[in-house]
Amino acid sequence: MTCKSAKTTSSYYQMGVQTSEAMRAETDGGVVVTVEESLRFVQNIIEVRARGGDYVFTTPPALVGLAQRGAAMFEGKGDSAFDEIRALFPIPSLTTHFVVLQDSGVETFADMEGKTILLGSGSFGAREGEKYLGLFGLEGKVTLADSELSNAVAALKNGQIDGFVTAGSYPALNVIEAAAISTTSLPVVAYTKSAMSDDTAYLLTRTFWEQRDDMGSAAAWWNGISPDMIANITDAYRLYQR
Template sequence: MNFRLKAAGIAAIAGLAMTASATAETRVTYKSAKTTSSYYQMAVQIAEAMKAGSNGEIIVTVEESQGSVQNVMETRARGGDYVFTTPPVLVSLAQGGKAMFKDKGSPKFDEIRALFPIPSLTMHFVMSEESGVTDFAGMEGKTILLGKGSFGAREGEKYLKLFGLEGKVEIADVELSNAVPALKNGQIDGFVTAGSWPAPNVIEAAASTGVNVISLNDEQIAASKRTSLTIPAGTYAGQESDITTTSLPVVAYTTTAMSDDVAYALTRTYWEQKAKMGADAAWWNGVDAGLMSNITGKLHPGAIRYYKEAGFDLTDAQM
């Protein structure tokens, strides 16, 4: 072969390789929740935000999940492209081999690292204005919808016991998806729901029939052993003051198998795109630097790099 032609061929191949490298996509799998959940919708929004914010260099594939425990368990078999959501308490239980993770431990659990907080599961105790109920004591003798099998239903039942209402309220046999129509027609006096705020069913109820969302006092929050959260005044129609309630923090995690550069890019793009996501879905507006304190375990080194650059205050435990 002619030397010049051979050299030109080598140069062309090298050029193609450089172009491919420059346009290489980072592909990530994001394990979230059931497709019917608001958290699945959030995952789709994050995927869109990552693609837009990285000019197409980060491609996120969203996977449905049956729950946070499954998300944690799958770290045992996943690689460096795996991102999942779960409450920090489940990561602590997994790393300690406790509760649902007893006898199911794995060294992989110790490699779990946080990236960023997402909207918390927020408790809403919603009572119709017509019921006149403005606190837990006033719920006595009323008909309440708790739903079935969800975190909100379990948590609502727990609170009724904690605050002396067990056996003193009538539990409605109605699906949570029918809460607003049941409230409108007087079938129930109130319902309990958990999810990101503002919650779509609470927005609908407040706008269509008028509601009081009950606040918890400091003693009640302490008894619940959950994280306090404030829903600002004006979030729902007719809400003239802040609502103090409880929440279960939720965080996006990966493992140390993910490269520092990818973790950095994911974290930076998330925070840079958060305001845009908030313009499309209000639940993102409840996420700010204050939620970083809900991350009780270690952050990924790549995420730490971003947070230091951006001036976030991190704890020793997160480092």
């Protein structure tokens, strides 16, 4: 099988590798999952059109809904293949954090007025950060640092910025290095296609839940996964069930 995850430097790529290893161990090598790099969640869905029943990918449920309706970034790109998408199991959510210096005096969104905040550019975290600055009446009242998000922790420690916005799995490595204010999270799910056999889908899903605790011992982000998170997957995305 092939699992399309995210960039090799991201936590979601690491999750794909961990899940692949768990599948191989649980099935004594009977199931081999090759993890492929992906640039973004949207690309993972687009590739559904050309993939078969051996394709597994990760993406937020909201994007699946947009693809099936041919809306937003999928406008003009609709395809009946999107109706074949089936959910397997939830994985750690994409969580947005506002990270600030402890002595910056920032404890609420209003406290960020007059501060220098790094959003980065082009990422989900940057878009969410910009949205929340607007929602809390801070548009034009915050200085936006012109730098890459990869420089955020160093810039924070050096006092060049008062805070930064980042999005990733919880706990994110760059958040562990600093203090964080959690704001929002976006559910992320592992999907496949209806072309995958029920037996294989069941094997993958059962193996995931049986290996979840062991994976959590190696990486804390798995500890936040519970069966309750299945509620984030609506009926429109049709769960494999047995």
